[in-house]
Amino acid sequence: MAKVSVVILIFGLVVTRALDFGPELNQGIExxxxxxxxxxxxxxxxxxxxxxxxxxxxxxxxxxxxxxxxxxxxxxxxxxxxxxxxxxxxxxxxxxxxxxxxxxxxxxxxxxxxxxxxxxxxxxxxxxxxxxxxxxxxxxxxxxxxxxxxxxxxxxxxxxxxxxxxxxxxxxxxxxxxxxxxxxxxxxxxxxxxxxxxxxCKTSEREAYDGGTIAAIVILSVFGGAVLLSTLYDYFVCEDQKKLPALLKVFSARANSRSLFRITTKPNPNMIECLHGLRGMSLIWVCFGHDYIIGITSPNINLYEVYTWAKTPFMDVIKEGVFAVDSFFFISGLLVAMVALRSMEKAKGKLNIPLMYLHRYLRLTPIVAISILLYWKILPYLGDGPLYGNWNFDSYDRCEGNWYWTLLYIQNYATDSECLAHTWYLAIDMQLYIIAPILLIVVYKWGKKGAAAVLLLLLGLAAYLFSIIVINNYSLVGGGGGGGPDDYSEDLEHYTHNRASGWLVGFLFGYFLHTIRGKTIKLSRPAVWVGWITCLALLFTCIFAMYPYGIGKTNTLSSVSEAFYVSLSRIAWPLGLSWVVFACVQGYGGLANSFLTSPLWQPLSKLSFCVYMGHLLIQNLNGGRTRVNTYFSNYDIMLRFWQDFGFSVLLAYVMYILIEAPCGGLESLILPNRRPAPQPKVQAAETSPEIIPSPVDPEKQAPESSAAASDGAVASAPPLDSKTQLQAIEGNETS
Incomplete structure (x- = not known):
């Protein structure tokens, strides 16, 4: 008897759940x-x-x-x-x-x-x-x-x-x-x-370009022409880069590529270098999991073997890739708190909130807007095949009446038919960024009492998440529970109040780093070992705790137990990452620090926003062009992943050179100068042995050189890097 239970993972930035085509299939075919x-x-x-x-x-x-x-x-x-x-x-x-x-x-x-x-x-x-x-x-x-x-x-x-x-x-x-x-x-x-x-059904006839498709081609052509002309002028006419006009430098692919691939090889106490590695690994995890969805839903000749694969521990590594999103939230909250609080100290507690919001919106929206056009208007013309357009992650025709919600970053609440479903993460991150000034003022004015209030908010949201799982009998193991998988996805994954835990933990950890700036915390070797063991226990528990209750397992899990897992795991994961960051910046990271701070992560970290926005286009394109049957195995999925990820990085580079870097540079030229006037350099830290800064000193967590902003090299990767946020927040000092 052959058994089948087809697993489709709505993983990562959509939602992770195990599903089958009905309980009848588990009885097999005889x-x-x-x-x-x-x-x-x-x-x-x-x-x-x-x-x-x-x-x-x-x-x-x-x-x-x-x-x-x-x-x-x-x-x-x-x-x-x-x-x-x-x-x-x-x-x-x-x-x-x-x-x-x-x-x-x-x-x-x-x-x-x-x-x-x-x-x-x-x-x-x-x-x-x-x-x-x-x-x-x-x-x-x-x-x-x-x-x-x-x-x-x-x-x-x-x-x-x-x-x-x-x-x-x-x-x-x-x-x-x-x-x-x-x-x-x-x-x-x-x-x-x-x-x-x-x-x-398909024929060789193709629909004529509509107005939206023509508009997308025109926009891309205009930006492409500007980049081409600026690059030619930069390369053939301007010998001295310092004399290149600012407007041309904004569009020059040569200048922007130089900034993109500029890496720092020397240890820099002004930056948390391990965040590049965390961001890059989280991005790879997201793309890898989405390729498994493509692989599982492909026309495989060994579909029944998916049932056997779904019972292996490796399945949980793929299924729980949703924690990669919590990693993004953690990094975002950390940087918002740490960078903004330092800026508020310099400005005596002031925040230029409108400029913060405007800067954030202008940094994200050009890439989001062009992604909508690419998925909705360009992707249908890029290829064809028996499955092309029938099995995308989303029906991009939904954009017809919902694209504007995505550009307003409220699509997770405003509509059930999101234009680009994987942008729910951006909506939540933007909404948390909007409420960030309230939390910043609370912790700045009331210190530890304010942090305690944020902690109570975190615990309150976790309790609310626990309650709705129990009340609605939601179950990830049971395929959605009372409301079904779609309701599970919307209620538990796409709403900001249910996904804020990772961001709030990052925010509190950023506040902690701010309070210990300039200090070196001495830990004994046993304490370091306890820290790493606890960290790994938290991370591995989050990934493998549900393994005994997965597909094909006889064990059952009550809704109360699953509610504990869902609500607590979203706190445990960022807590584990907090130790990783703390250990790396305090000198207790060892091999983990060497790996995460490798300069090779820096270009990918800068491109991560464009890779994230564009990788599903590549996966849908390559998967939809399938013309013959495929074979499912981990090795074959890995081959598919490296193919898709390589093209995703190439697409991200093009998006960065054509759209992100020029728009970021134009924003820097148009908006008023957000940086404070340069102050005289203080050499005391270099000459006085008593004032040597600690590697964790967030007061030294300065952005990269100010020239980078004019180069258009600021990465708006999810989450935005500290340089981008610092420039927006420091606008209060010049206002």
Missing amino acids: LDAQDYQRLNKVRHLSEQFFSHYKNVTLDDLVPQGRLPTVSDLQCYADFAQLTAGLTTGSLWAYRMIDSWGSIPSGILKGHLKDLGHYDECIDIEQSMASGSTLLGKYCLASLPLQQLLGNAGRMLNVQTAVCFPSSCSATNMDTLLRRVLKQLVGLELNANQNLVSENS
């Missing part, structure tokens, strides 16, 4: 000899089809009880041409038959989809004697095994490719296939079961 012989009757469906329908009548194409339409008559005429072509041995007619799929071999191993030959079908373009042109139309037909084999088939469907004249609608093909199956195996289907649907 085929006896009679079932198998019946299945073989439709094994070569194209041959059986045309042997039974050498002379198709109009009644065979039109559903019973409906009058023929003009399109039905055209379909009938083209079908007559097809049968005539088969009779006379025309090559184009045989290509239409040859492109069909069949009942796949290896069905007992989970090979449930035969894609046929997509290009052979849609490339058919035959001129008829009447002057019309007959085009091929490729569709995927779903054959219900439950009806075909009785209870042995459970609820599984086998999909196979069919090819018809393009004048025939999905309804015509569905009607014809129903009658073929009835004649071959006596299969009667009810009216609600469709063998062929129009959204699974």
Whole structure:
């Protein structure tokens, strides 16, 4: 008996959950000899089809009880041409038959989809004697095994490719296939079961560019032209980079690339270097998990083996990739607190809040806006294939009426149909940034009492999260629980009040770093070991605590227990990261610090926002172009990942050079100077041995050179780096 439970991970920036196609599938498929012989009757469906329908009548194409339409008559005429072509041995007619799929071999191993030959079908373009042109139309037909084999088939469907004249609608093909199956195996289907649907059909015809697509091309062309001309001037005309006009420097790919790939190899007490590594690793985790979704939902020839894979511990590493998002929240909260509090001390508690908000919005929105255009208007024209556009992470047609919510960063509350679903993270981060000034004022004015108030807020939100899980009987293990997986996703993952824990822990840790600036905390070796063991215990518990209760496991978990896990893990994960950062900046990081502070992370960290926004476009493009069946294994997914991640980084570089760096540079030129007037350098820290700063001294956590801002090199990676935030916050000193 072969078992199947197909796992689709709505992981990372969407939501992580294990799902199956129904409890019936876990009971498996059992085929006896009679079932198998019946299945073989439709094994070569194209041959059986045309042997039974050498002379198709109009009644065979039109559903019973409906009058023929003009399109039905055209379909009938083209079908007559097809049968005539088969009779006379025309090559184009045989290509239409040859492109069909069949009942796949290896069905007992989970090979449930035969894609046929997509290009052979849609490339058919035959001129008829009447002057019309007959085009091929490729569709995927779903054959219900439950009806075909009785209870042995459970609820599984086998999909196979069919090819018809393009004048025939999905309804015509569905009607014809129903009658073929009835004649071959006596299969009667009810009216609600469709063998062929129009959204699974493709032809070689492409829609003309609409206004949005043209606008996207024009915008990209304008920015591309400006970058090209500025780069040529920079390279061939301007010999001295210092004399390059500021406006041209903003658009110069040469100048922006130099800033992007500039790395710091010397230890810098002014920066928390390990954050580059944390951000880069979190980004890789997100992209890696999304590639597993593509791999699992691909037309695999060994689909049943996914059930076995889903019971391995490695499955939890992929499924719990949602903690990568909590890492982003942690870093964001840390930097907001640490950098802003230092700036407030210099400005005697003042914050230029409107300028903070404006700067943040202008840094994020250009890339978000161009991403909407790329996914919505450009992606449909970048490729084609049997699955292209049918199995994206999102239906990007949703952008038609919801794109503006994304640009306002309230899409997680304003609509259930988000334009780009993975931007829910940006909405939450922006909303937390908006309330940040309140928390900053509280901790600045009341110190530890203010921090205690933030801690109470954190615990209160955790208690609320716990309560709604119990009240609604939500269950990640049970596929969503009372409200279903979609409600679980919306309530627990996409709302700011349920995802703020990581950000608040980072905020409190940033406040802690601010209070100990300039101090070196001495820890004994046993204390360091206890810190690292506790840290690893927290991180590994978050990832593997649900392993005994996963797919195919007999253990059950109550909603109360799962509520404890969900609410506490979102605090435990950033607490573990807090020790990692603390140990690295205090000199207790060892190999972890050496790895996370490697200069190689710095360019990826600067590109991380563009990689995050663009990686799903690459994955949807490469996955949608699939034309043959695939094999699921960890090794094959890793090959897919490095392919997709490499192209995602290349796309991110283009987005950075064309959009992010120029827009950031223009913003620096247009907005008033946000940096305070330069102060005389104080050499006491260098000459007095009593005032040597600690590596953790956040007072020395200065941004990179001020020239970087004019270079347009400020990275708005999720979360924004300290330099970007400092420039926005310090606007109060010049206002």
